[in-house]
Amino acid sequence: MCGIVGYVGTRDAASIVFDALCRLEYRGYDSAGIAVLDSSGICTAKRKGRLAELSPLVKTLPRAGQAIGHTRWATHGAPSDINSHPHCDCTGDIVLVHNGIIENHRELRERLIAGGHVMKTEVDTEVVAHLIEEKYRGDLAAAVAEAARELEGAMAIAVIHRGEPGRIVAYREKSPLIIGLGEGENFLASDIPAILPYTRKFLALNDGEIGVITEEGVAVYRLEKGSGANGLVKVGDRQPMVVDLEPEAAEKGGFDHFMLKEIFEQPEALMKAVSGRIRDGRVKFEEGEFGFSDEDVRALNKVYLLGCGTAYHACLVGKHLIERLAGIPAEAVLASEFRYMEPLIPERTLVIAVSQSGETLDTLAAVREAKERGAWRTLAVVNQPLSSLTREVDDVLYQRAGPEISVASTKAYTTQLVCLAMVACHMGFVRGRISEDQARAFGQELRNLPEKALGALEAAGLMERLAVEIAKEEDVFFIGRGADYLAVMEGQLKLKEISYIHAEAYAAGELKHGTLALIAPGVPVIACLMDPELAPKTASNVMEVKARGGWVVAIGSQECLNQLQLGEKDVLVTVPDVNPLISPVVSVIAMQLLAYYVARERGTDIDKPRNLAKSVTVE
Numbered sequence: 001m002c003g004i005v006g007y008v009g010t011r012d013a014a015s016i017v018f019d020a021l022c023r024l025e026y027r028g029y030d031s032a033g034i035a036v037l038d039s040s041g042i043c044t045a046k047r048k049g050r051l052a053e054l055s056p057l058v059k060t061l062p063r064a065g066q067a068i069g070h071t072r073w074a075t076h077g078a079p080s081d082i083n084s085h086p087h088c089d090c091t092g093d094i095v096l097v098h099n100g101i102i103e104n105h106r107e108l109r110e111r112l113i114a115g116g117h118v119m120k121t122e123v124d125t126e127v128v129a130h131l132i133e134e135k136y137r138g139d140l141a142a143a144v145a146e147a148a149r150e151l152e153g154a155m156a157i158a159v160i161h162r163g164e165p166g167r168i169v170a171y172r173e174k175s176p177l178i179i180g181l182g183e184g185e186n187f188l189a190s191d192i193p194a195i196l197p198y199t200r201k202f203l204a205l206n207d208g209e210i211g212v213i214t215e216e217g218v219a220v221y222r223l224e225k226g227s228g229a230n231g232l233v234k235v236g237d238r239q240p241m242v243v244d245l246e247p248e249a250a251e252k253g254g255f256d257h258f259m260l261k262e263i264f265e266q267p268e269a270l271m272k273a274v275s276g277r278i279r280d281g282r283v284k285f286e287e288g289e290f291g292f293s294d295e296d297v298r299a300l301n302k303v304y305l306l307g308c309g310t311a312y313h314a315c316l317v318g319k320h321l322i323e324r325l326a327g328i329p330a331e332a333v334l335a336s337e338f339r340y341m342e343p344l345i346p347e348r349t350l351v352i353a354v355s356q357s358g359e360t361l362d363t364l365a366a367v368r369e370a371k372e373r374g375a376w377r378t379l380a381v382v383n384q385p386l387s388s389l390t391r392e393v394d395d396v397l398y399q400r401a402g403p404e405i406s407v408a409s410t411k412a413y414t415t416q417l418v419c420l421a422m423v424a425c426h427m428g429f430v431r432g433r434i435s436e437d438q439a440r441a442f443g444q445e446l447r448n449l450p451e452k453a454l455g456a457l458e459a460a461g462l463m464e465r466l467a468v469e470i471a472k473e474e475d476v477f478f479i480g481r482g483a484d485y486l487a488v489m490e491g492q493l494k495l496k497e498i499s500y501i502h503a504e505a506y507a508a509g510e511l512k513h514g515t516l517a518l519i520a521p522g523v524p525v526i527a528c529l530m531d532p533e534l535a536p537k538t539a540s541n542v543m544e545v546k547a548r549g550g551w552v553v554a555i556g557s558q559e560c561l562n563q564l565q566l567g568e569k570d571v572l573v574t575v576p577d578v579n580p581l582i583s584p585v586v587s588v589i590a591m592q593l594l595a596y597y598v599a600r601e602r603g604t605d606i607d608k609p610r611n612l613a614k615s616v617t618v619e
């Protein structure tokens with residue numbers, strides 16, 4: 001995930017910014033850069049790869065008291081020296097770093113180029129530098145404010161201007177940015193751990209705010225249409241917060257474990273996954289990430305979805321979405337089994353490989369097998385930029401979830417679902433299976449997911465209390481129908497891998513075909529009910545469990561849960577209502593939270609569960 005750092009003061013700014021960037025290494029990145037402003041102008045050093053590769057260049061930068069720096073996690077434009085931040089305008093006077101995604105960068109680029117701007121890269125950030133140049137009339141903060149009004153998307157920006165030494169202008173909209181307060185020096189960072197060794201006093205910028213940071217102090221302005229000069233309104237003194245965290249705790253954003261942090265990052269990750277890909281209400285992929293012409297999409301006969309573990313669970317939902325929305329026969333297969341099943345690959349088959357790491361050997365081997373057997377096209381839904389899988393396939397759709405450090409996958413799963421949903425919706429529209437209105441409505445559903453995920457996170461307190469009881473159990477059953485069955489498959493995996501409790505997921509209708517024999521008084525059953533059409537049937541299965549003395553935890557939308565009649569000990573967990581096709585994105589969050597708190601109750605090593613690794617590079 002991208003990181004921003006800035007420094008103004010009397011010390012060697014380049015060294016401080018480099019050191020601070022190193023403290024963000026754990027978040028993952030593919031390139032980095034630093035710009036220093038001194039009396040002779042702005043000097044920039046940037047490099048693809050690790051910070052160790054940037055280090056020799058940093059030593060050549062002038063020793064001066066002002067610098068901005070960046071670690072990049074590529075979204076627009078491949079990782080390369082030139083695409084790395086900082087980026088500059090035509091004159092080289094305005095230099096900036098940026099986190100997030102500028103959704104309307106294409107339109108702005110066309111307009112600026114028509115106006116005579118020459119751009120050197122495909123990166124959305126470069127457009128921002130040129131836009132600020134267009135607005136600049138001797139006041140950087142005012143130019144940033146004017147530019148910000150035209151920018152759409154999520155962004156945190158730090159800018160310097162050769163003509164305004166000693167000043168960093170920062171802007172935040174839906175992407176974190178904090179100012180660190182020192183004595184005779186001040187700092188800027190996207191994440192507290194970056195600058196924790198230098199200060200413990202912070203000011204957080206809110207969305208729509210501009211910070212002007214100098215050696216002597218910090219001024220914060222709110223961007224408001226039509227009020228004050230340039231619409232900038234000075235924000236009254238804001239009380240700094242004092243952060244009393246050790247660096248390791250700060251890396252976890254104050255959460256006890258990376259897993260919990262990543263669960264809570266899902267609204268932001270989901271927003272990034274759709275950002276710039278749903279335009280004018282419709283799914284429209286960005287250039288170079290979905291290389292299929294409409295003709296190709298119409299020609300498809302079959303889709304295979306391949307993945308392992310959680311990624312396989314995402315494939316199951318993907319199959320469901322592609323068949324329902326696009327009307328193309330689709331099959332989800334465990335990548336580790338694919339080659340042994342001697343798959344039949346009809347003409348014009350698309351193979352979608354799903355993998356957070358992009359390094360899972362079984363998935364790589366399955367893709368190779370599919371190609372050897374004549375797969376027409378291959379597409380990877382992957383989180384890790386530049387991973388091996390991205391080099392094996394024809395097209396890549398990045399999940400943009402940011403680095404997932406906890407072994408148990410959470411935000412990678414939900415962003416995989418959203419990527420697959422976008423693919424299915426686009427295909428469905430192109431093939432005429434869904435109307436323009438239906439495609440727009442579904443696109444809107446996807447755009448609403450971050451908010452729904454936020455709603456699902458409200459279950460945390462209830463799950464924490466419930467975990468005390470579930471943690472005493474040795475067997476837990478999960479049931480659901482349709483997409484709810486697919487969601488509980490992921491829910492049970494979460495519980496078993498981090499709490500070491502034996503858990504099984506069943507299609508609710510299957511209980512009576514065998515598993516019901518295991519339901520004895522007090523056995524916990526987690527039921528998922530997100531689809532009002534299927535809820536009455538699942539509700540009957542819940543009653544079968546109740547009749548045998550089972551203890552039920554029902555996770556679902558209010559409408560579905562209203563159909564249940566439960567006992568005193570049973571628990572209802574209400575999550576936001578959502579289109580049932582994509583409901584696992586929401587319901588799984590409650591199950592992730594339950595798994596987390598149960599594991600915590602049992603005292604397991606949550607981020608590194610026994611016997612498991614984050615990247616499985618053996619067969």
Ligand code: F6R
Nearest residue numbers: 309310311355356357360408409
């Ligand atoms: C479970 C989990 C694993 C991975 C699987 C595939 O929480 O993380 O099941 O999903 O090992 O990994 P990737 O997605 O990297 O191919």
